[in-house]
Amino acid sequence: MAHKYLVDLTEEERGYLLDVIRKGKTTARRVARAHVLLRAAEGATDEEIAETLRLGRSTVHRPRQRFVDDGLTAALSEPSRSGSPPALTGKQAAFLIALACSTPPAGRHRWTLKLLADRLVELRQIDMISPDTVGRVLKKTTSNRGNAKNGVFPVSVPTTSGLWRRSWTCTPNPTIPGIPQCVLTKAPCS
Structure with missing residues (x-):
């Protein structure tokens, strides 16, 4: 079956994709997209790539389409998501x-x-x-x-320092949120 989006990589682009895969300093999704583009450049169909990499067909098709339409950077990056506004201010x-x-x-x-x-x-x-x-x-x-x-x-976050801790036992009531109350543990608490 002929593909509308044919991936034709230059040697520089191929080397960059191989670096993305080898280095492992990026997200798994980005690595998967790099694999998709390399396999697509070899002439594999979307179905073959999806089966080999255990991905969905749309996950294979989208990077191929973005590569042809917008280039390598767009094909590897994740499109921004609109998100919904918070329900309450x-x-x-x-x-x-x-x-x-x-x-x-x-x-x-x-x-x-x-x-x-x-x-x-x-x-x-x-x-x-x-x-x-x-x-x-x-x-x-x-x-x-x-x-x-x-x-x-707010939920209290444990301190990273062993010398300091939050002192809730010295106060009869909870303290004001956002104002941490810390004491040095080597000094006695009155």
């Missing part, structure tokens, strides 16, 4: 967290994700939000909706 997420830590509505022992989503819409913080999105936002923090004393603070 920072202010809205902070409001949600504060709401989750507040006292639940009358007749309820605790907030549910549906109640939180409905309250955000009711208070006109956002036009529409699903309980699943509320759960994902809350999961990014260490919050305990059942205990108001705990509050909400």
Whole structure:
């Protein structure tokens, strides 16, 4: 079967692709694309390349097409992805967290994700939000909706130094988020 996108490599391009494969200092996807282009230059069909390299046919076809249309750099690189904007802004997420830590509505022992989503819409913080999105936002923090004393603070990251550590035992309440409280462990804690 004749291909619309025929890969014709120069010696310089072939050498560059072999370097990409040999050095191993790049992503596996980039190495796979280099293999695809080399095999395509040898005259292999998309089906043969896909079977040999254990790739999908579209994974084989796209680098070949990008090479012919845009050149070697475009064929090896990954096209940018648009992504979707975050469901909540920072202010809205902070409001949600504060709401989750507040006292639940009358007749309820605790907030549910549906109640939180409905309250955000009711208070006109956002036009529409699903309980699943509320759960994902809350999961990014260490919050305990059942205990108001705990509050909400970012997940603590272990220190890389053996001499320093976070001192939560010396403070009766959690400290302000974003302000690390560290002490030298050789000095006694009062």
